[in-house]
Amino acid sequence: xxxxxFPSILATASLAFAVGSQMALAAVPESQSGQxxxxxxxxxxxxxxxxxxxxxxxxxxxxxxxxxxxAKGPRVFARDRTSExxxxxxxxxxxFQRSVNEGGSGGWVTGDAADVVKKTAFDDQAAKFxxxxxxxxxxxxxxxxxxxxxxxxxxxxxxxxxxxxxxxYVYYQVNQGGPQGVEQDRCLPEP
Numbered sequence: 166x167x168x169x170x171f172p173s174i175l176a177t178a179s180l181a182f183a184v185g186s187q188m189a190l191a192a193v194p195e196s197q198s199g200q201x202x203x204x205x206x207x208x209x210x211x212x213x214x215x216x217x218x219x220x221x222x223x224x225x226x227x228x229x230x231x232x233x234x235x236a237k238g239p240r241v242f243a244r245d246r247t248s249e250x251x252x253x254x255x256x257x258x259x260x261f262q263r264s265v266n267e268g269g270s271g272g273w274v275t276g277d278a279a280d281v282v283k284k285t286a287f288d289d290q291a292a293k294f295x296x297x298x299x300x301x302x303x304x305x306x307x308x309x310x311x312x313x314x315x316x317x318x319x320x321x322x323x324x325x326x327x328x329x330x331x332x333x334y335v336y337y338q339v340n341q342g343g344p345q346g347v348e349q350d351r352c353l354p355e356p
Contacts (some may be wrong), residue, residue: 169202173332174195180315191208191209191210191214191335191336192206192334192335193333193335194330194332194333195331195333196330197330198329199327199328199329201244201326201328201330202241202242202243202245202255202288202317202328203241203245204240204291204330205240205241205291206237206334207237207239209327210336213303214236214237214336214337215235215310215336215337215352216233217231217309217337217338217356218232218234218235219232219339219356220232220271228241230304230355231301232301233298234294234352235297235298235299236259236297238259238295238296238313239291239329240292241286241291241294241315241317242255242288242289243286244288244293246288250287250288250289251287251318252288253286253317253327254323255284255315256281256316256318257281257315258277258314258316259279259312259313259314260277260278260311261276261277261299261301261309261310262274262341263309267349268308269308282295299307306354307354308351308354309331309352310333310334310337310350310351310352311355312333312335313332313333313334315329315330317327336348337351339356
């Protein structure tokens with residue numbers, strides 16, 4: 166550990182070591198490869214990582230159907246590779262998916278995926294990524310979910326990946342004129 170780190174970073178790093186670098190509160194891994202660093206995905210029953218908004222009332226609103234999905238962005242640290250302060254480029258891509266079939270069956274297909282957003286992270290200071298939203302254009306009875314792909318790039322590169330993880334959000338806040346409850350693993354087509 167670096168002596169210049171703040172106590173909260175020490176606690177975070179200690180906890181990260183205990184859980185194998187993953188600091189997701191509830192998000193679950195879909196896949197992982199290469200060398201990854203520590204990350205925090207805000208997603209818990211008390212503070213869901215994704216909001217599902219129904220009856221938004223704005224342009225494109227679809228009656229009682231889902232109108233907007235918003236996924237909170239993660240905090241991503243550089244890999245701690247040396248006894249000095251390490252830095253590297255990290256990238257995040259949020260993927261919104263819908264079920265293949267109405268009713269939630271048949272697997273998942275991409276409904277919307279943003280470009281990868283890249284930032285510089287340090288091993289003692291996370292890069293913070295903003296919330297990503299999707300204006301859901303679908304009126305049928307599909308189910309919806311969100312994933313986040315986090316990339317760590319080789320030091321000195323912004324294109325050559327060193328490691329990647331894909332995590333699935335677990336908790337979804339239902340909003341219809343205000344918070345209405347929490348769903349697990351998906352947004353439903355109607356609240």
